[in-house]
Amino acid sequence: MTRQKKVILDILRSTKSHPTADWIYTEARKVIPDISLGTVYRNLNVLREAGEILELNYGSSYSHYDGNPENHYHHVCLECDRIADVPMPVQAELEQKARACGCGEIYYHRLEFYGLCPACQQKKDKQTR
Amino acid sequence: MTRQKKVILDILRSTKSHPTADWIYTEARKVIPDISLGTVYRNLNVLREAGEILELNYGSSYSHYDGNPENHYHHVCLECDRIADVPMPVQAELEQKARACGCGEIYYHRLEFYGLCPACQQKKDKQTR
DNA sequence: CGCCTTAACGCTAATAATTATCAATTTAAT
DNA sequence: ATTAAATTGATAATTATTAGCGTTAAGGCG
Known part of the structure; x- marks a missing residue:
């Protein structure tokens, strides 16, 4: 080190x-x-x-x-590219459901939500008001 | 066009x-x-x-x-980089749960599973047997 | 059908993030 | 303290993708 x-x-x-x-x-x-x-x-x-x-x-x-x-989830802002943590629990059942599809072995998964961060959301609100 | x-x-x-x-x-x-x-x-x-x-x-x-x-989900092989569709229904409730965290607006989400594709899984099985 | 405007093409050069190279330096084990 | 192995800083190379530009093709209208 x-x-x-x-x-x-x-x-x-x-x-x-x-x-x-x-x-x-x-x-x-x-x-x-x-x-x-x-x-x-x-x-x-x-x-x-x-x-x-x-x-x-x-x-x-x-x-x-x-x-x-x-493992944790992220929110990606499509306007400013900001990445933020989404504090929701990891959904283990997703991997179970995916395994049932027989697509091979699964070690982990990733989940991202795309949209607007609070700041860009507010900015857009002001524009359209 | x-x-x-x-x-x-x-x-x-x-x-x-x-x-x-x-x-x-x-x-x-x-x-x-x-x-x-x-x-x-x-x-x-x-x-x-x-x-x-x-x-x-x-x-x-x-x-x-x-x-x-x-929107659909994918499986990514960590060995050979193959990307395959995962034929499971889109989990709309994920976005509801994420919205409850107040991370801004959400338009869509993406979900990927990482592991081994069937071919690479079999190859690895043979090696360790 | 042929003109004509505009968008898209092929080509080449440019960008930009990341990786490789390598002599010099640092690490930490003996 | 010595030393072998690993890592550093600096620079050059790589590579996926984009931009610039003169030329070509699409497709709407007379």
Whole structure:
């Protein structure tokens, strides 16, 4: 566990946002000014493979990372691309239903809701009023 | 509706696989030998915006496309990246539950199951036996 | 049917996120 | 403290996708 890796993991663990590699890079440089972007990517991949973090890619062209490796659901804003946690319990019965379809083995599932985040929803309300 | 666009849509509608832009390009060239890859991408974007097809990006670095624009669920093989439809009904109550969490407006949701496709599952069985 | 406007095409170059390379440095085990 | 192995920073390479642009084809109207 190098200093760089620890800083990257700390940054991810201490935010509820779901940042991109570039945002993490910016934050990491505040602690280790000469850390390189390659190191950020390298450690994000190592951490993902170790199951310490999640990589999310919902539509947008770059990956987002999540410091919470427990399965949970997300809401993606179609307007501003914000990703937010959806605090509802994991629905284990979904996997049972899917297994009944005989599509092979299932280790885990992911569920995303697409729409407008509260901020963009309000913005749109004002426009159409 | 140009010939190119129609061919691309036909290719997508006539396969149950969830091909990449490059695979579609290869198929399209069998019909229009001098079609360009840019045209494939351009039309895939147009068709997606028109709601005629779905763009899927689950983990892998390139997008997959789905000729069936109706919401449905997928199974992604972690071994061979194969994407298969999961023929289970859309669970509308998921959106109700998510709305109750107050994360903003929800237009639709997506659900993916990750594991092993039947082929890779069998391959692994043989190895460990 | 042929003109004509507009949208779409093929081609090539550009973008941009991510990965690979590699000498130099750090880690941590002995 | 020594040392082998792993990781770093810096840079170049890769690769999926998009943008620019002169040319071509669609399809509506006379």
